Amino acid sequence: xxxxxxxxxxxxxxxxxxxxxxxxxxxxxxxxxxxxxxxxxxxxxxxxxxxxxxxxxxxxxxxxxxxxxxxxxxxxxxxxxxxxxxxxxxxxxxxxxxxxxxxxxxxxxxxxxxxxxxxxxxxxxxxxxxxxxxxxxxxxxxxxxxxxxxxxxxxxxxxxxxxxxxxxxxxxxxxxxxxxxxxxxxxxxxxxxxxxxxxxxxxxxxxxxxxxxxxxxxxxxxxxxxxxxxxxxxxxxxxxxxxxxxxxxxxxxxxxxxxxxxxxxxxxxxxxxxxxxxxxxxxxxxxxxxxxxxxxxxxxxxxxxxxxxxxxxxxxxxxxxxxxxxxxxxxxxxxxxxxxxxxxxxxxxxxxxxxxxxxxxxxxxxxxxxxxxxxxxxxxxxxxxxxxxxxxxxxxxxxxxxxxxxxxxxxxxxxxxxxxxxxxxxxxxxxxxxxxxxxxxxxxxxxxxxxxxxxxxxxxxxxxxxxxxxxxxxxxxxxxxxxxxxxxxx
Ligand SMILES: C[S@@+](CC[C@H](N)C(=O)[O-])C[C@H]1O[C@@H](n2cnc3c(N)ncnc32)[C@H](O)[C@@H]1O
Ligand code: SF4
Numbered sequence: 001x002x003x004x005x006x007x008x009x010x011x012x013x014x015x016x017x018x019x020x021x022x023x024x025x026x027x028x029x030x031x032x033x034x035x036x037x038x039x040x041x042x043x044x045x046x047x048x049x050x051x052x053x054x055x056x057x058x059x060x061x062x063x064x065x066x067x068x069x070x071x072x073x074x075x076x077x078x079x080x081x082x083x084x085x086x087x088x089x090x091x092x093x094x095x096x097x098x099x100x101x102x103x104x105x106x107x108x109x110x111x112x113x114x115x116x117x118x119x120x121x122x123x124x125x126x127x128x129x130x131x132x133x134x135x136x137x138x139x140x141x142x143x144x145x146x147x148x149x150x151x152x153x154x155x156x157x158x159x160x161x162x163x164x165x166x167x168x169x170x171x172x173x174x175x176x177x178x179x180x181x182x183x184x185x186x187x188x189x190x191x192x193x194x195x196x197x198x199x200x201x202x203x204x205x206x207x208x209x210x211x212x213x214x215x216x217x218x219x220x221x222x223x224x225x226x227x228x229x230x231x232x233x234x235x236x237x238x239x240x241x242x243x244x245x246x247x248x249x250x251x252x253x254x255x256x257x258x259x260x261x262x263x264x265x266x267x268x269x270x271x272x273x274x275x276x277x278x279x280x281x282x283x284x285x286x287x288x289x290x291x292x293x294x295x296x297x298x299x300x301x302x303x304x305x306x307x308x309x310x311x312x313x314x315x316x317x318x319x320x321x322x323x324x325x326x327x328x329x330x331x332x333x334x335x336x337x338x339x340x341x342x343x344x345x346x347x348x349x350x351x352x353x354x355x356x357x358x359x360x361x362x363x364x365x366x367x368x369x370x371x372x373x374x375x376x377x378x379x380x381x382x383x384x385x386x387x388x389x390x391x392x393x394x395x396x397x398x399x400x401x402x403x404x405x406x407x408x409x410x411x412x413x414x415x416x417x418x419x420x421x422x423x424x425x426x427x428x429x430x431x432x433x434x435x436x437x438x439x440x441x442x443x444x445x446x447x448x449x450x451x452x453x454x455x456x457x458x459x460x461x462x463x464x465x466x467x468x469x470x471x472x473x474x475x476x477x478x479x480x481x482x483x484x485x486x487x488x489x490x
Contacts, residue, residue: 001025002033007044008079009086014042016108017087020412021094035060040094044086046072051082055089057097066092084136091138102412103383105138110405111432112143112414116151126152146390146416150403154429157401161436163451166214167223167427168250170203170242171442172231173466176267179289180299181331183362185444185464186229192466193233199443199466200238202474204245206441209478211249213485214439221250223257223427231260232267239272243279252280257426259283263326265311266303273318283353283425286312287326290334291342298333300366312349322352322423329385330359330410332367339385347396352423354398356389358382358413360406379411386413393418402428443469447481449488458488 001022005011015027022038033039042055049071056065068089072081087106095101104112115137119129126148133144174193175186187193214221224246234242252258258281262268268286276284288308290296296304315323325346329339346354361368390400398418402425405414417428430436435454440447440462447460460481463469 001027002037002039003027004039004041005044005086006042008046008082009042009044010079010083013083013108014040014086014090017090017106018094020091020102020106020108021098021100023408023412040090042086042090044082046078046082051078051085053082053085053089055086055093057090057093059097062097064093064097066090066096068092088138100379101140103140103143104405104412104414105134105140105143107137107139108412110407112139112147112405113151113154113403113433116147117155117433120148120151120155142387142390143414146400146414147403150400150416153399153401153424154433157424157426157429158433158435161222161430163437163453164218164220165222166219166437166439167225167430168210168221168246169427169431169438169440169445170207170224170226170231170246171228171440171445171462172226172234173229173443174199174233175228175230176233176264177300177302178366179301180366181328181359181362183365184229187466195466195470196234196238198470200234200242202470203242203442205474206478207245207249209474210439210441210481213478213482214250217485217489219437222255223259223430224250224252224255225259225261225427225431227259227261228263230263230267232262232264232269232272234272236269236271236275240275240279243275243281247279255280255282257282259285259324259425259427261285262311262315263287264301264303265307268311268314270314270318273314273320277318277320281320283322283324284315284318284320285324285326286315286351287324288312288342288346289326289328290331290339291345292334292338295331295334295338299331312351322425324353324355324425325349325351326355326357327389328357328359329389329413330382334385336381336384336388340388343385343389343392347392347398350396350420353417353419353425354389354393355415355417356386357415358386358406358409358411360410361408379413382411382413386411389418390416397421399424401425402432404432449485451489456488458484460484 039058045052052069066089068085070081070085091106129148130144133139173186175188178188260276260281262284291305400416401419402417437450438448443466444464445462449458
């Protein structure tokens with residue numbers, strides 16, 4: 001694709017708008033133009049009071065031209081107003097050209113709820129927030145309502161926590177095998193899996209050191225989240241050892257929530273679930289992704305739907321209070337007729353939480369690197385799956401409680417967590433809205449220090465891969481974290 005800009009505009013942002021309509025577009029100055037090269041030309045100018053934009057989209061003989069103007073306001077930098085005018089003109093030209101209106105309008109960021117929050121915090125009612133999101137970003141009404149409803153739900157949860165509360169994230173970047181869509185850092189080969197014992201030893205040391213900082217600062221740990229990878233890749237003895245270590249340094253009986261993201265059915269056993277329950281775990285994920293064996297096979301997910309049902313049933317029998325199930329919409333070979341059965345069967349099972357993701361094209365996933373057909377171009381079918389999920393969960397009394405969007409997601413659609421009333425995953429909300437300090441342990445873990453209700457944030461990154469993590473000196477690494485935390489909090 002060719003994007004030509006004139007005037008004072010950020011062309012990177014306009015590229016992201018182009019990609020709403022041409023998701024595989026590559027932008028280069030040298031590309032030769034032929035009959036099927038889309039060419040966008042965007043021009044911006046301004047008067048003292050107003051930004052003016054003109055955008056045209058041409059392919060072959062066909063051109064659509066649109067204009068947009070936006071008045072400058074006191075609290076928005078002039079540059080931003082120009083970008084918005086340019087984006088809206090381009091969006092309008094591309095929508096007419098492609099006969100397609102992206103549901104999230106010109107919004108390309110990952111947290112639509114943040115924009116809803118800003119409006120709610122400025123005193124807007126639900127109706128005003130929805131109206132403002134629609135006119136500022138050209139959102140479909142249903143998306144503006146979804147973002148607003150979730151922000152309102154989340155803000156009620158967030159109010160229960162103070163600056164002295166924090167969470168603990170524990171990273172287990174190991175899986176039995178790799179699923180084709182996934183780009184999470186996770187070791188899967190026999191040789192790399194043999195690092196697990198050393199990895200656990202290092203992590204236990206880090207947990208001990210971290211607990212001293214948490215105590216010294218007078219923090220109250222409210223949630224613990226063990227994520228991955230697949231934490232139940234650990235065998236029974238390893239899992240028990242890790243959970244005992246957490247018990248030794250934190251009072252897990254006092255936690256508001258304790259999640260183990262077990263995930264893959266082929267790693268879940270009755271014994272592992274019992275260990276979790278005995279250590280006060282309150283929430284566990286058992287993730288089918290799809291309830292169609294062919295779709296699971298297409299993405300190299302090495303378990304069947306039968307195994308999922310068995311693992312799910314064991315999780316129910318274990319007495320762990322809350323179960324989450326993750327789904328992905330848009331997997332290769334899936335479509336509305338197959339997916340609708342998946343979501344119907346999941347709703348029938350009635351887990352407390354359902355998280356419906358839209359497939360995101362991850363650069364380092366096998367699906368992308370091996371050039372497989374990532375997802376159908378028929379975004380209307382995907383959008384139907386997303387809409388159906390929202391309708392069928394609502395009819396079964398689920399509430400959408402958290403949401404995020406990922407870069408390169410199919411149809412630019414969202415990921416939404418649904419919960420039965422009062423069973424929301426608190427960690428997901430506090431983490432996503434960046435209002436809460438999260439101390440993170442292990443390879444790839446990112447500690448997020450927050451202050452002033454999330455106005456100030458500092459991230460501290462652990463080494464990304466287990467090998468790098470193991471090569472570091474724990475005390476030296478911890479000293480860096482401690483110094484950063486002490487200077488951040490003053
Ligand atoms: C940390 S991951 C995996 C948890 C666990 N290992 C499992 O596979 O069940 C959390 C969730 O992200 C979602 N996910 C992973 N890769 C994705 C992708 N490329 N696009 C959309 N969702 C994805 C899956 O639903 C997955 O369950
Ligand atoms: S989706 Fe889960 S099990 Fe599959 S590779 Fe990613 S983290 Fe591992």
